[in-house]
């Protein structure tokens with residue numbers, strides 16, 4: 001029997017490898033601008049955020065917040081009976097967020113913009129040369145005349161814990177598909193994924209233990225934020241074990257048996273591994289263009305060109321989590337616009353990362369922007385900080401239960417501008433907007449002090465924190 005002929009090689013202007021939020025937007029923008037675009041994703045067009053990340057997890061958080069507020073009714077407004085049910089959460093995620101983890105609509109949207117879309121695994125095989133392995137195993141050769149935009153994102157990391165591999169543990173890709181709440185859940189990792197998911201499942205009735213091998217939860221945030229969050233979670237009945245690591249895992253008869261480094265033994269029906277991410281840089285053929293496929297990040301310049309390839313004849317751009325400028329959808333989208341402008345040789349402000357905001361959507365929300373105090377000091381700045389507790393503001397007083405929070409400002413005293421800020425509290429991510437503007441635009445602290453802050457809002461506490469700068 002003769003082998004079927006190899007598929008026709010494709011020749012396009014731009015090939016986008018990986019269609020996370022930024023890759024999808026860049027492919028769409030380039031096609032709309034008239035470029036011949038090939039957009040390739042190995043899984044779902046849109047990437048982690050809409051199917052396994054931000055959107056489904058925030059639907060879970062929204063539901064858990066509703067439960068949290070319902071429990072505060074007793075103190076504030078009478079009696080209410082709260083009987084949590086996971087069914088509306090699972091249904092909303094399946095039907096409204098992910099359409100059953102189906103990207104047909106996203107594919108069509110990209111095609112309508114004029115792009116050719118392929119589901120397949122793409123890798124570089126040379127300068128401006130790509131190969132796409134299609135689901136049927138056939139390989140499509142692609143020439144990209146203008147170049148290639150990489151947006152391959154990350155996958156959940158599996159830490160090298162004895163016995164873990166091969167057990168039916170969850171990652172975020174499983175927990176967002178959960179159809180029931182496990183009676184007991186151990187969460188490995190106290191980063192943003194771990195703490196958001198831990199609080200959600202606890203509020204839905206799971207007995208949750210977080211095992212974090214670092215000294216505190218959310219180690220990328222200010223210690224004040226970590227302490228407050230841990231305190232709130234413990235107050236809600238979660239166990240938070242910091243400075244501890246998981247040594248051994250076994251699974252039998254639907255039960256995980258976990259042994260920690262100090263010999264403590266835990267049992268749980270489910271284990272969620274939220275111990276960081278592995279960049280998908282090992283699978284895109286970096287070695288074929290002289291780059292290191294084992295690197296954790298791909299360094300890019302302020303136009304998102306891959307730095308190591310030089311500036312003479314740019315043909316390779318990278319955006320998103322793999323660039324190491326913050327693993328957030330808003331960074332992926334921001335870089336998408338920067339890279340697209342460069343691909344189209346259009347004017348654009350160069351990328352700057354001095355005011356990247358982030359919000360962890362626990363209750364209270366933990367928002368941060370720019371530098372932490374420690375990072376500012378390490379950077380040699382002469383630092384002044386100001387803090388205030390949200391519950392001691394007028395709004396916090398009237399709010400009552402659920403008002404705990406802290407604002408922390410980090411000032412570069414020499415320049416008299418904020419270089420970082422943290423907002424923990426109800427709507428912490430919204431309060432952060434004002435502070436992100438101040439850090440981004442380098443608004444003088446003297447100007448911030450002349451502002452009128454509406455009474456009695458939570459953001460009015462910024463005035464108190466400014467007064468505390470010392």
Ligand SMILES: Cc1cc2nc3c(=O)[nH]c(=O)nc-3n(C[C@H](O)[C@H](O)[C@H](O)COP(=O)(O)OP(=O)(O)OC[C@H]3O[C@@H](n4cnc5c(N)ncnc54)[C@H](O)[C@@H]3O)c2cc1C
Nearest residue numbers: 018020042047048053054122152153320321327328329332
């Ligand atoms: C549980 C969770 C909650 C989150 N919540 C938030 C949040 O609230 N706010 C926020 O800003 N961020 C959040 N994030 C982070 C956010 O999801 C990512 O920063 C965002 O998806 C941007 O990632 P990316 O653009 O690098 O690519 P990804 O979204 O990771 O997409 C990369 C795509 O590339 C494809 N791909 C990889 N290799 C290849 C290849 N060789 N060939 C073809 N295709 C390939 C993958 O299939 C994937 O579709 C969350 C993440 C998780 C896990």
Ligand SMILES: NC(=O)c1ccc[n+]([C@@H]2O[C@H](COP(=O)([O-])OP(=O)(O)OC[C@H]3O[C@@H](n4cnc5c(N)ncnc54)[C@H](O)[C@@H]3O)[C@@H](O)[C@H]2O)c1
Nearest residue numbers: 159189190191192193194212213214274275276327359360
């Ligand atoms: N709201 C948001 O914006 C949001 C929400 C979720 C995720 N994200 C993004 O996704 C990225 C990934 O989040 P993540 O929480 O999975 O990763 P992470 O790297 O931020 O946190 C993982 C945590 O797990 C701990 N850890 C690692 N190995 C461990 C082990 N063996 N035992 C115990 N603890 C261990 C680490 O100390 C770390 O604090 C984040 O960097 C963030 O940018 C954002």
